[in-house]
Amino acid sequence: MERSSTVEWRATAVTSSRELDDFESVVRLHWLRIFRFALASLRDRHAAETLAQDCFFRAYRARDRFRGEASVSTWLMQIAVNLVRDHVRDRRLQFWKRARQTAVDVTAAASWIPATGASPETAALIKEQVQAVWDATGSLSERQRTVFLLRFVEDMDVLEIAAATGLKEGTVKIHLFRALHAVRERIGKAK
Amino acid sequence: MIEHLSAEQVSQCMIGQRPLELQQHVAGCAQCRAELAQLESALSQFRSAMREPANLAPPPAWRQPEPRPAPWFSWPRPVLTATALLVLAAVPVTWRARSHEQALREQAAQVADSQLLESVDSEISQAVPVPMEPLVTLATWNSSSTEQNQKAQRQ
Numbered sequence: 001m002e003r004s005s006t007v008e009w010r011a012t013a014v015t016s017s018r019e020l021d022d023f024e025s026v027v028r029l030h031w032l033r034i035f036r037f038a039l040a041s042l043r044d045r046h047a048a049e050t051l052a053q054d055c056f057f058r059a060y061r062a063r064d065r066f067r068g069e070a071s072v073s074t075w076l077m078q079i080a081v082n083l084v085r086d087h088v089r090d091r092r093l094q095f096w097k098r099a100r101q102t103a104v105d106v107t108a109a110a111s112w113i114p115a116t117g118a119s120p121e122t123a124a125l126i127k128e129q130v131q132a133v134w135d136a137t138g139s140l141s142e143r144q145r146t147v148f149l150l151r152f153v154e155d156m157d158v159l160e161i162a163a164a165t166g167l168k169e170g171t172v173k174i175h176l177f178r179a180l181h182a183v184r185e186r187i188g189k190a191k
Numbered sequence: 192m193i194e195h196l197s198a199e200q201v202s203q204c205m206i207g208q209r210p211l212e213l214q215q216h217v218a219g220c221a222q223c224r225a226e227l228a229q230l231e232s233a234l235s236q237f238r239s240a241m242r243e244p245a246n247l248a249p250p251p252a253w254r255q256p257e258p259r260p261a262p263w264f265s266w267p268r269p270v271l272t273a274t275a276l277l278v279l280a281a282v283p284v285t286w287r288a289r290s291h292e293q294a295l296r297e298q299a300a301q302v303a304d305s306q307l308l309e310s311v312d313s314e315i316s317q318a319v320p321v322p323m324e325p326l327v328t329l330a331t332w333n334s335s336s337t338e339q340n341q342k343a344q345r346q
């Protein structure tokens with residue numbers, strides 16, 4: 001699997017609390033990652049934007065309490081994970097109502113894959129695969145989905161996921177295994 | 192030698208944990224290799240799809256949130272003490288005022304209740320309905336005038 005963004009992740013991980021002094025830069029540097037995680041978790045663009053903004057507001061207010069024990073990236077992801085959890089648990093009904101109006105169009109999302117000169121058959125197969133993984137993640141529990149997205153969209157390793165979610169390493173692995181099993185089954189059905 | 196990778200072993204491979212035994216098996220088993228390649232491809236395409244639409248939402252201009260009012264427990268000690276004393280002094284006064292108001296309200300409610308009951312009682316105790324009251328008056332007047340006539344005749 002492509003691991004180029006792991007380098008990006010490690011680079012941003014080498015930070016300290018001084019990084020928080022210039023909060024505008026923090027937002028610029030980490031916005032995409034937080035927004036992307038929120039979008040993939042909630043599947044609602046408006047809700048994801050609101051959640052990402054809320055995440056940075058909370059981080060800004062709590063920046064004095066940041067001890068630098070984890071990287072700023074992991075710390076922000078912790079906040080985002082908690083916000084997603086709260087959002088899913090407390091506002092499930094409202095979320096689904098809004099999700100119907102502004103949900104991400106997976107067909108469009110699949111078509112945004114950079115053109116690689118693939119044949120129409122290959123392009124159709126890719127869309128089918130993306131659809132299958134998307135459907136599978138939709139059927140996962142909130143925790144399994146979070147762990148899966150952090151691993152396979154954000155390229156975080158098991159230890160980083162454990163730090164961001166507050167779960168034990170073994171628990172993260174169990175959630176990953178279950179999520180992967182569900183994805184494999186869905187891909188198998190899509191074939 | 193393992194026959195084919197179990198679901199758990201596939202997952203292990205996907206999160207980058209490939210012990211030597213698994214590596215050797217994958218190297219020699221076309222079926223497992225194909226299965227891993229397919230899963231890796233699907234996850235890679237999914238990752239690309241998830242990253243592309245997100246690029247369409249640039250970070251918003253950062254505006255510092257309004258500073259929150261200082262929490263009460265961070266006030267200077269003299270201010271805290273004075274506030275506490277004021278609150279303590281205000282409690283009995285407020286309580287008395289409230290209890291007096293409440294007593295008045297209860298009294299008014301009792302009066303209204305008793306008035307209502309009285310009016311109900313009086314309606315129930317009436318011998319005849321209200322529309323027939325003139326007849327009763329007439330009958331009473333007739334009977335009283337007859338008695339007066341009889342008295343006058345006796346005298």
